[in-house]
Amino acid sequence: MTEIKPIATGLNSWDFYSSTRDEFLGSVELGNFDEEKSSCELFWELGSNSGSLAEYQSAVSFATKLALFDRKVWTVKAIAELDDEVALKLYPEIGFLPGRDFGKGSKRARRFSCDRYDLVRNHAESMMRDQLDLQVWTFGWDSAKKRLGVCKYAEKRISLSRYFVELHSLEEIDQVMRHEIAHALAGPNAGHGPKWKKIATQLGYNHKRISGEEIGNATAKLIGTCPNGHTVFRHRRPKNPLSCSRCSSRFDRRFLITWTER
Numbered sequence: 126m127t128e129i130k131p132i133a134t135g136l137n138s139w140d141f142y143s144s145t146r147d148e149f150l151g152s153v154e155l156g157n158f159d160e161e162k163s164s165c166e167l168f169w170e171l172g173s174n175s176g177s178l179a180e181y182q183s184a185v186s187f188a189t190k191l192a193l194f195d196r197k198v199w200t201v202k203a204i205a206e207l208d209d210e211v212a213l214k215l216y217p218e219i220g221f222l223p224g225r226d227f228g229k230g231s232k233r234a235r236r237f238s239c240d241r242y243d244l245v246r247n248h249a250e251s252m253m254r255d256q257l258d259l260q261v262w263t264f265g266w267d268s269a270k271k272r273l274g275v276c277k278y279a280e281k282r283i284s285l286s287r288y289f290v291e292l293h294s295l296e297e298i299d300q301v302m303r304h305e306i307a308h309a310l311a312g313p314n315a316g317h318g319p320k321w322k323k324i325a326t327q328l329g330y331n332h333k334r335i336s337g338e339e340i341g342n343a344t345a346k347l348i349g350t351c352p353n354g355h356t357v358f359r360h361r362r363p364k365n366p367l368s369c370s371r372c373s374s375r376f377d378r379r380f381l382i383t384w385t386e387r
Contacts, residue, residue: 129183137165137196141184143176150176153188155196163199165192171211178218181211186219193241194295200240207233220247242266245290245298252302253283256328257309266290270360273335274301276308283309293335303330349382357382 128144137155142148151172158165169185192201203221205212206229213235217223220243224236249264262281269275269286273293276283283305290298307325308315315321325332349357351369362384372380 129180129187131184131187139184139188140172141180141187143180148175150180150184153184155188155192155201158196158198163197165196165198165201167192167201167203169203169212178211178214182215182218185215189219189221189239189244190295193239193244200238203237203239204229204234205237207235218247220244241290242287245285245295248295248299249283249285249302252299253306256306262309274305276305278309278313297335300330300333301335303328346387347384348387349384351380351382353380359384 129150130142130144130147131139132142133139134152135154138152139154140152141150143150149172151170153167153169155165155167167185167188169181169188171181189201192198201221203212203216205216207213207226216237216239219239221237221239222243224238226233226235228234246264250259253259253262253264262283265282265284266287267275267284268288270288272286273289274283274285283302285298285301289301304325307321307328307330310324311321322332347359347362349359349367351372353369353372355369355371357367357369366378367382368377369380369382
């Protein structure tokens with residue numbers, strides 16, 4: 126993504142400048158927050174016609190990512206007039222999906238919307254396009270609760286857990302995609318061995334473990350509580366009694382965990 130320089134002009138508004146020319150590119154604002162629908166609208170205004178599409182895309186992408194991952198809204202909406210060629214090209218490049226055209230005064234306009242899944246899919250497919258043949262490899266979603274992502278060689282498919290995408294940051298999602306793309310490039314017999322590690326490092330993977338604990342906590346059917354109030358989460362009821370590991374490093378009946386279903 127092209128480097129741009131954002132300067133906050135309010136809690137949800139920014140002016141953007143080109144980092145190479147120090148030229149004002151335009152302004153972006155998030156507004157009309159709807160808590161019930163978990164949505165907001167994105168408004169942007171060109172400040173210079175000499176900026177590149179990539180620079181404008183970076184500015185709008187900055188605000189969209191912030192809305193979805195920092196402000197925690199589920200959907201970002203936008204409108205582009207049909208004679209605004211820049212906006213009509215820009216929104217789909219970021220991951221916005223086109224909606225209906227409608228009358229806006231004497232002009233026609235098109236609605237666009239982007240949720241977290243749209244943005245992540247666009248980001249993931251862009252990363253895959255740089256390294257893999259997208260006529261062979263595809264991207265998709267799964268409902269895994271005990272892993273974040275997977276590379277399926279037989280299906281030539283990389284998928285991410287929907288729960289992972291809902292609960293983790295874009296930076297962590299980016300790292301998992303680098304991890305899985307490295308598997309695709311290294312081949313099914315490489316595992317996590319030297320060949321995979323070399324490719325993953327070259328792709329920018331930082332080799333830091335990302336915990337899936339948030340997924341387990343959010344999706345587990347059973348909540349266990351010890352006498353001191355510590356909680357643990359499980360998908361299945363343990364066959365044998367468990368005691369709290371935070372109260373004692375060894376099994377201790379004084380700290381037995383009792384289970385309740387959500």
